Amino acid sequence: MNRKKLQKLTDTLTKNCKHFNKFEVNCLINLFYNLVGEVTERQGITIGLDRNAFRNILHMTFGMTDDMIMDRVFRGFDKDNDGCVNVSEWIYGLSVFLRGTLEEKMKYCFEVFDLNGDGFISKEEMFHMLKNSLLKQPSEEDPDEGIKDLVEITLKKNGKYGKFRDHDHDGKLSFSDYEQAVREETLLLEAFGPCLPDPKSHMEFEAQVFKDPNEFNDI
Numbered sequence: 001m002n003r004k005k006l007q008k009l010t011d012t013l014t015k016n017c018k019h020f021n022k023f024e025v026n027c028l029i030n031l032f033y034n035l036v037g038e039v040t041e042r043q044g045i046t047i048g049l050d051r052n053a054f055r056n057i058l059h060m061t062f063g064m065t066d067d068m069i070m071d072r073v074f075r076g077f078d079k080d081n082d083g084c085v086n087v088s089e090w091i092y093g094l095s096v097f098l099r100g101t102l103e104e105k106m107k108y109c110f111e112v113f114d115l116n117g118d119g120f121i122s123k124e125e126m127f128h129m130l131k132n133s134l135l136k137q138p139s140e141e142d143p144d145e146g147i148k149d150l151v152e153i154t155l156k157k158n159g160k161y162g163k164f165r166d167h168d169h170d171g172k173l174s175f176s177d178y179e180q181a182v183r184e185e186t187l188l189l190e191a192f193g194p195c196l197p198d199p200k201s202h203m204e205f206e207a208q209v210f211k212d213p214n215e216f217n218d219i
Contacts, residue, residue, distance in 0.1 A: 023210070029091070076111055096108050
């Protein structure tokens with residue numbers, strides 16, 4: 001990309017991005033094009049990170065291992081659902097992923113956990129995510145039964161271990177149920193699986209990328 005075009009792109013993205021300054025946006029754009037590789041821009045062809053390339057970044061850079069969650073994070077970044085993360089989706093997605101407010105992170109995590117996009121986290125969705133994220137431990141008991149119990153405990157209204165209040169008792173969580181619980185206890189933000197970077201990988205990523213994106217060789 002020529003310098004003039006890069007400058008214009010940087011200015012546009014910086015203006016619409018709450019959490020990164022111009023230098024940081026520029027570094028992230030450079031990193032994006034390093035990751036995508038030397039692709040010649042042609043009319044009508046979107047340049048971006050496909051699902052596999054993006055999942056590789058989540059795994060190698062941010063230590064994510066849960067396939068289902070990584071897939072949902074990809075969908076969270078790929079706002080136009082075209083199967084790849086373009087440069088603006090990359091910048092805006094990382095803005096929330098790395099530096100989002102609690103409000104932004106709650107919306108992002110809820111979308112990740114709402115597997116079918118119907119605006120609720122159902123018992124079935126909780127079951128699938130908890131089954132995926134819990135360590136597979138050999139035991140004589142049926143692990144599915146244990147996970148079903150965990151889902152029930154998670155939703156118990158007044159139980160000692162109840163985490164989320166299912167206010168309308170319909171067996172699923174609305175965003176307001178989830179939001180209320182997370183505001184009371186922020187550890188519940190990622191209750192159904194890790195979909196945000198841990199502090200260590202977050203710091204390492206920023207330290208390296210905002211120093212010199214051309215030296216970012218870990219992917």
